[in-house]
Amino acid sequence: MGVFATSVIALMFAVLLGLEWRFSWRTVRVGIIILALIVYWVFPTGPNYTIAGRRAMAVPVDERIKVLRGDTLSEYFTGVDIMREYLRESEGSSGPRLIVLGALVWLACVPVFRREPVPRQSSAPRSDAT
Secondary structure, three states: OOHHHHHHHHHHHHHHHHHHHHHOOHHHHHHHHHHHHHHHHHOOOOOOHHHHHHHHHOOOHHHHOOEEOOEEOOHHHHHHHHHHHHHHHHHHHHHHHHHHHHHHHHHHHHHHHOOOOOOOOOOOOOOOOO
């Protein structure tokens, strides 16, 4: 998951949230919620330790031997290092989920921040005849 996909999702939610803020359409609001749930379901939660561990175990033996500061690492520490590299690669995948969370929080807070239209007073003087 790259920066491009995260940017497209952020732009899409920004446009939809802008439309919802300006026009207060219920269909747009429901559409944002449905889209947020789909994005939340499709995109991974972040680093997955199980997948990183499996990928580390699948690395060929000749690539596992690592040298750190002149010392050769044991098989255990080599596996830990490889697993840490795979986890670092997958850390950037939580961006779309954070955008979805922000959109849902925005939708929850909009009723508090939205200004109600102020009733206009007529310019004609009132008669207080009893």
